[in-house]
Amino acid sequence: MTQFDYDLMIIGAGSGGVRAARMAASYGAKVAIAEDSDLGGTCVNLGCVPKKLFVYASQFSDHFSDSQGFGWSKENPTFDWHTLLKNKNREISRISGAYQNILNTAGAELIRERAVFENPHTIKLLASGKTLRAKHILVAPGSKPFVPDIPGKELAITSNDAFHLDTLPASIVIVGGGYIAVEFACIFHGLGVETTLLYRGEKILRGFDEDMRDKLQEEMNNRGISLHLNTNPTQLSQQDGKYHVALNTGTTLTTDLVMYATGRIPNTQNLGLEKVGVALGRKGEILVDDYYKTSVDHIYAVGDVIDRIALTPVALREGAAVAETLFNNTPTQLNYNSIPTAVFSQPEIGVVGLTEAQAREKYKSIDIYKSDFRPLKYIIADRNTKMLMKLIVDGESKKILGCHMIGDAAAEIVQIVATVIRMGGTKTDLDETVALHPSSSEELVTMKQKWSPAV
Numbered sequence: 001m002t003q004f005d006y007d008l009m010i011i012g013a014g015s016g017g018v019r020a021a022r023m024a025a026s027y028g029a030k031v032a033i034a035e036d037s038d039l040g041g042t043c044v045n046l047g048c049v050p051k052k053l054f055v056y057a058s059q060f061s062d063h064f065s066d067s068q069g070f071g072w073s074k075e076n077p078t079f080d081w082h083t084l085l086k087n088k089n090r091e092i093s094r095i096s097g098a099y100q101n102i103l104n105t106a107g108a109e110l111i112r113e114r115a116v117f118e119n120p121h122t123i124k125l126l127a128s129g130k131t132l133r134a135k136h137i138l139v140a141p142g143s144k145p146f147v148p149d150i151p152g153k154e155l156a157i158t159s160n161d162a163f164h165l166d167t168l169p170a171s172i173v174i175v176g177g178g179y180i181a182v183e184f185a186c187i188f189h190g191l192g193v194e195t196t197l198l199y200r201g202e203k204i205l206r207g208f209d210e211d212m213r214d215k216l217q218e219e220m221n222n223r224g225i226s227l228h229l230n231t232n233p234t235q236l237s238q239q240d241g242k243y244h245v246a247l248n249t250g251t252t253l254t255t256d257l258v259m260y261a262t263g264r265i266p267n268t269q270n271l272g273l274e275k276v277g278v279a280l281g282r283k284g285e286i287l288v289d290d291y292y293k294t295s296v297d298h299i300y301a302v303g304d305v306i307d308r309i310a311l312t313p314v315a316l317r318e319g320a321a322v323a324e325t326l327f328n329n330t331p332t333q334l335n336y337n338s339i340p341t342a343v344f345s346q347p348e349i350g351v352v353g354l355t356e357a358q359a360r361e362k363y364k365s366i367d368i369y370k371s372d373f374r375p376l377k378y379i380i381a382d383r384n385t386k387m388l389m390k391l392i393v394d395g396e397s398k399k400i401l402g403c404h405m406i407g408d409a410a411a412e413i414v415q416i417v418a419t420v421i422r423m424g425g426t427k428t429d430l431d432e433t434v435a436l437h438p439s440s441s442e443e444l445v446t447m448k449q450k451w452s453p454a455v
Contacts, residue, residue: 003133004121004133004134004135005030005032005132005133005134006030006031006032006109006132006133006134006135007024007029007030007031007134007135007136007327008020008021008024008029008030008031008032008134008135008136008137008138008326008327009031009032009033009034009115009123009132009134009136009137009138010031010032010033010034010137010138010140011033011034011115011116011123011137011138011139011140011141011271012033012034012035012041012139012140012141012142012303012305013033013034013035013039013040013041013099013103013110014040014041014042014043014044014140014141014142014303014315015040015041015043015044015303015312015315015316015319016041016140016302016303016315016316016318016319017033017035017041017138017140017302017303017319018033018039018040018099018102018103018319019315019316019319019320019323020138020140020302020319020320020322020323021033021103021106021108021319022102022103022106022108022323023106023319023320023323023324023327023328024108024322024323024326024327025106025107025108026106027323027327027328028327029323029326029327031106031107031108031109032108032109032110032111032132032134033103033108033109033110033111034111034112034113034114034115034123034125035110035111035112036112036113036114036126036127038092038096039096039099039100039110040092040095040096040099041142041303042142042143042304043312044092044095044096044099045092045096046159046160046163047159047312048312049091049092049095050088050092050163051159051163051183051184051187051344052344053084053087053088053091054084054088054163054187055183055186055187055344055346057079057084057187057190057191058186058187058188058189058190058191058346059190059346060077060079060190061079061190061191061192062190062346062383064077065381065383066377066378066381066383067381068381069380069381069382070380070381079191079192081165081167081168081191085163085164088163111125113125113126113127113128114126114127116270116271116272117137117271117272117273117275117276118131118272119275119276120276120277120296120298120299121133121134121135121137121298122134123137124272135298136298136299136300136326137298137299137300138299138300138301138302138319138322139271139273139278139286139294139299139300139301139302139305140301140302140303140305140315140319141267141268141271141305142267142303142304142305143264143265143266143267143304143305143307143310144160144264144265144267145158145159145160145260145261145262145263145264145265146262146263146264146265147260147262148260148262150233150234150235150236151234151235151236151237152235152236152237152238153236153260155236155237155238155243155258156175156236156258156259156260157257157258157259157260158259158260158261159180159184159259159261161259162184162259165257168191168192168193169188169193169255169256169257170193170194170256171193171194171195171196171255171256171257172188172193172194172195172196172255172256172257172258172259173196173197173198173243173245173253173255173257173258173259174188174195174196174197174198174258174259174260174261175198175199175233175258175259175260175261175262176197176198176199176260176261176262176263177197177199177200177201177203177204177205177206177229178204178205178206178261178262178263179205179343179345180261180263180264181197181199181204181261181262182197182204182205182216182220182343182345183343183344183345184259184261185197185220185225185345186220186223186225186344186345186346189223189224189225189346190346195225195226196225196226196227196228196253196255197220197225197226197227197228198228198231198232198233198245198247199227199228199229199230199231200230200231200232201229201230202229202230203217203229204216204217204220204227204229205343205349207355208343208349208351208355208404209351209355209356209357209390209402209404210355210356210357211356211370211388211390211404212349212351212388212390212404212405212406215388215406216343216345216347216349216406219345219346219347219385219406220345222384222385223346228247228249231247231248231249232247232248233245233246233247233248233258234246234247234248236258242254242255242256243255243256243257243258245258264304264310265283265284266283266284266285266286266304266305266306266307267304267305268280268284268285268286268305269284273286276296276299277295277296278294278295278296278299278301279294279295281307283307285305285306285307286301286305286306287306288300288301288302288306290333291321291322291325291331291332291333292306292318292321292322292325300322300326302315302318302319302321302322303315303318303319306318308336309336309339311339311341313339314334314336314339317334318334320332321333321334338352338353338418338421338422339352339418340352340411340414340415340417340418342410342411342414344411347385347387347406347407347408347410348406348407348408348409348410348411349404349405349406349410349411350403350404350405350406350410350411350412350413350414350415351402351403351404351405351414352402352403352414352417352418352421353392353400353401353402353403353418353421354392354401354402355392355402355404356368356390356392356402358402359392359394359401359402363394363395363396363401364395364396365394365395365396366392366393366394366395366401367392367393367394367395367398367427367450368390368391368392368393368450368451368452369390369391369393369427369447369449369450369451370388370389370390370391370447370451371387371388371389371390371443371446371447372386372387372388372389373386373387373440373443374386374387375387375407375408375440376438377408385407386407387405387406387407387408387410387440387443388405388406388407389403389404389405389407389443389444389447390402390403390404390405391403391427391430391444391447392404393426393427397426398426398427398428399424399425399426399427400417400420400421400425400426400427400430401421402421403417403421403444407440408440409440409441413440413441413444417444430444430445430447431445431448433445
């Protein structure tokens, strides 16, 4: 009879790995999880949590300005970068400790070493050289930033480095047009940094609803962020303490810092996956079935490394699904439809469901409802910023197919709308809901007139 040290061995103690470890252990499995970096993965240490703290910090410049319309005197507030870093690090340490407690309480063993495959059932710990055998193995090492191969690329930082800068630069050039790029552009601008965003495409936030893309682009321009579209860096160089960014347009930008935010790639290198026969996709992602099983029967994978939807709540659900399937006799799949997401730009975007373009491809007829208004707060603050809400409705069943909004608290509102969509809610359900006044969210239940493009 084959002897195993563990029922489940997990590579990577991020959100998905820790959730799987906790739940599997609670079902009686003997579990070990290997991690040679900080607990919590990208989200806790280099993503969601520190980013949102930076977003909060960057919003105060607007708050101070808006307060004058409400009778407050602006007393020349100043910002201290090192105070933010210190308090951010303290919060991350607290959360990382919570992850440690979760594993301890569940009875899962934490191994603080890098683990790689020795053979299909055997994991090797690189620091100690020890080998461990497991009946099932879950691969959840997350993702890492991708930087295109151009001369001087080593001079640029990524979002990983942005959380640990010794000093705040006076100016920055950010390369990219996805949510990480636009979020950091808004963060640095809000902290007083002269900010330039370069993007190779015609419009930022590819894959989002066109109205959201247009509106955020307009707002970023209005706020003073310099957008260069259809633009690519061709070379980075450094001279006299400055960075020089040569562009495909023939011009060169000079700045104090260059940051690449051009996407993330699955962290599958040097794990020994090819050696044990785990199939990979063209981007290096691990290919899995509906139950997160790889091409090797007892090896599973979840999270960013499978490159489905790279969101922490999704990784949590995937990790839970593996535990349910393997150790609770409950084969579990995740429904990827109607997953809400947000872009913590300024103003922020919240979305759930289909974009208008996706809905037009899938349904015979759709109805569009829009509300573009200036929130009460901004009227008194004398800020010319509008909030845009958009509902996409099936023209036949009247079911809500998508909700997209940009403005204050958009993410908070969309979380609730996601429940409505998940339950099959209709436009009639919204129409019959009494509005909460005065609020921005009441617009969702008072949009009666269908939108049609101007002739």
